[in-house]
Amino acid sequence: MTAREPRLLVVDDQALVRSGIVGLLEAAGLEVMGEASDGFEAIEQARRLRPEVVLMDIRMPGLDGIEATARLMAMPEPPRVLVLTTFDLDEYVYRALQVGASGFLLKDAPPDRLVDAVRTVARGEALLAPALTRRLIERYLAAPAPGVLAAPATELTPREREVWQLIAEGLSNHEIGARLYLSEATVKAHLTRLFVKLDVRDRVQAVVVAYESGLVRPGAQRATH
Structure with a gap:
């Protein structure tokens, strides 16, 4: 149908x-x-x-x-x-x-x-194209203090933190699965829980919060593949 x-x-x-x-x-x-x-x-x-x-x-x-x-x-x-x-x-x-x-x-x-x-x-x-996401955020977002994570971020499991890091680097679900040896279904499940814990609607907002929280630093070296 x-x-x-x-x-x-x-x-x-x-x-x-x-x-x-x-x-x-x-x-x-x-x-x-x-x-x-x-x-x-x-x-x-x-x-x-x-x-x-x-x-x-x-x-x-x-x-x-x-x-x-x-x-x-x-x-x-x-x-x-x-x-x-x-x-x-x-x-x-x-x-x-x-x-x-x-x-x-x-x-x-x-x-x-x-x-x-x-x-x-x-x-x-x-x-939002990953490269363009990074360019926008790095240009307009003031860098937070190193290592300072927003309160909701501290509730994430280590795996959820890894997935969050990788979507902030611009990786797709397929690429995240390959990197972490997970199925795409499992990656999606982690994303669902991640969005709830961060109180965001989607991937773009999760990336913004990653920068705002200090998980990813503007200008830092990130994955391009």
Whole structure:
């Protein structure tokens, strides 16, 4: 049985850009429930339509995409937020991740990548290239004191700590399994418990917390394979 496509809300203050995104998504068979031109309208539409994924522009007049994302995350059953931006290195993007966005994509990405990104986020996975995750965090995150871990992190088992370290280094579930000689199912089980203990929604937020807690140091040597 083919999985049902996610319901979407597209938010962008430029009507031409917004209509172009909507056209690409609908051409791929995705269901666009509504559109919004600013953060206030996005929140209103999200509450009324209950989309599963919101494609969110960052820089908009009135209520910007960061504050709109934060307010969406406060909803009882918040949608996933995929940030669309013109800039590949932007402090606004990092701030959006901090408040709960599941990832981001450049507006000039190929149509098929946009569609894949929406489906990835809808499945509950984070979408952010590992190298870009590190660049964003290292540029905009003040380095914590060495060896100082946040309270929830001290409750992790040694194996959970290893898995956390490796996702912060940018490794996929498959790569983590190969490194630790674990099945992908076991890695996913560790991730589930890890997210609960850290009180984060997904992989991206877990990486942010890894830097904020001191588990990973900005500028440190990390895995690239």
